[in-house]
Amino acid sequence: MRAFIGVLVGLIYDGEGRAMVLTHTQKGNRRFHYYANRYETLGDNTASRVSARDIENIVVDQLSQTLASGSQMQSMLLHGSYTSEQLHNVISRCGKVATELGVAKYAWKQELLRNVMNRVDLHDDRVIIRIDNRGLLNVIKADISVQPSSTNLTIERQALRLRRGKALRLVIPATLSGDRVQMRDEKLIALIAESRAIMQQITANLGKSIPALAAERGRCRVRMMKVAKLACLDPDIVTAIVEGRQPLKLSPSKLLAADLPLAWADQRRVLGFG
Numbered sequence: 001m002r003a004f005i006g007v008l009v010g011l012i013y014d015g016e017g018r019a020m021v022l023t024h025t026q027k028g029n030r031r032f033h034y035y036a037n038r039y040e041t042l043g044d045n046t047a048s049r050v051s052a053r054d055i056e057n058i059v060v061d062q063l064s065q066t067l068a069s070g071s072q073m074q075s076m077l078l079h080g081s082y083t084s085e086q087l088h089n090v091i092s093r094c095g096k097v098a099t100e101l102g103v104a105k106y107a108w109k110q111e112l113l114r115n116v117m118n119r120v121d122l123h124d125d126r127v128i129i130r131i132d133n134r135g136l137l138n139v140i141k142a143d144i145s146v147q148p149s150s151t152n153l154t155i156e157r158q159a160l161r162l163r164r165g166k167a168l169r170l171v172i173p174a175t176l177s178g179d180r181v182q183m184r185d186e187k188l189i190a191l192i193a194e195s196r197a198i199m200q201q202i203t204a205n206l207g208k209s210i211p212a213l214a215a216e217r218g219r220c221r222v223r224m225m226k227v228a229k230l231a232c233l234d235p236d237i238v239t240a241i242v243e244g245r246q247p248l249k250l251s252p253s254k255l256l257a258a259d260l261p262l263a264w265a266d267q268r269r270v271l272g273f274g
Contacts, residue, residue: 055120234267
């Protein structure tokens with residue numbers, strides 16, 4: 001698979017409608033690619049920059065989800081006349097493309113995006129992906145008599161820019177219901193699981209201290225003690241983390257460093273659960 005990324009070149013714009021270009025920075029032997037507007041290089045405070053990998057993954061993922069949705073594909077055809085067989089073929093072929101997107105090579109993915117997308121607008125709080133209905137029908141080789149809707153399909157998703165350590169990541173959170181946000185952090189979940197495992201070790205070796213257990217297992221005693229205290233977390237906090245409903249700023253390092261009160265209500269307050 002080609003290592004170079006840049007499938008959105010010529011298609012992506014910032015919230016002010018300014019074209020964004022592909023750029024990069026070099027850190028040692030690693031190269032990090034970004035989409036940025038031209039003000040970025042001038043240091044203008046209105047500059048916008050986003051990880052190329054983040055936004056490309058988001059666009060491909062959202063396009064794949066939309067293509068896999070039969071109801072959204074049908075909406076492309078509402079202003080035309082078509083048979084049930086033609087509709088079935090369109091939905092089936094779009095579903096096949098959705099599956100292939102996940103494993104596609106760079107050249108095929110770039111060609112697909114350039115044929116089916118009008119543009120991507122990256123705002124501060126959302127991403128808007130505009131699809132060319134006719135282009136998509138051409139890509140899936142739909143019957144030429146099938147006429148697309150006169151209004152092109154638009155995918156709009158909330159976007160969040162989260163800082164984790166020194167890295168600024170762009171994410172699309174999934175919604176559960178209402179305004180609740182779901183974003184599972186597997187590292188947070190792993191910490192909870194690790195704390196349960198440590199507590200099992202402690203209860204099975206009641207005559208040994210945590211430093212002694214850490215030494216036996218070749219582990220850092222300081223970290224082991226920090227993780228062990230998470231076994232006393234409020235069950236509601238644990239459930240929220242497992243379901244991905246934790247505060248967006250709660251990272252594994254912040255959870256480990258937190259001075260957790262004994263009272264569960266105070267724990268929720270300290271960790272930002274409201």
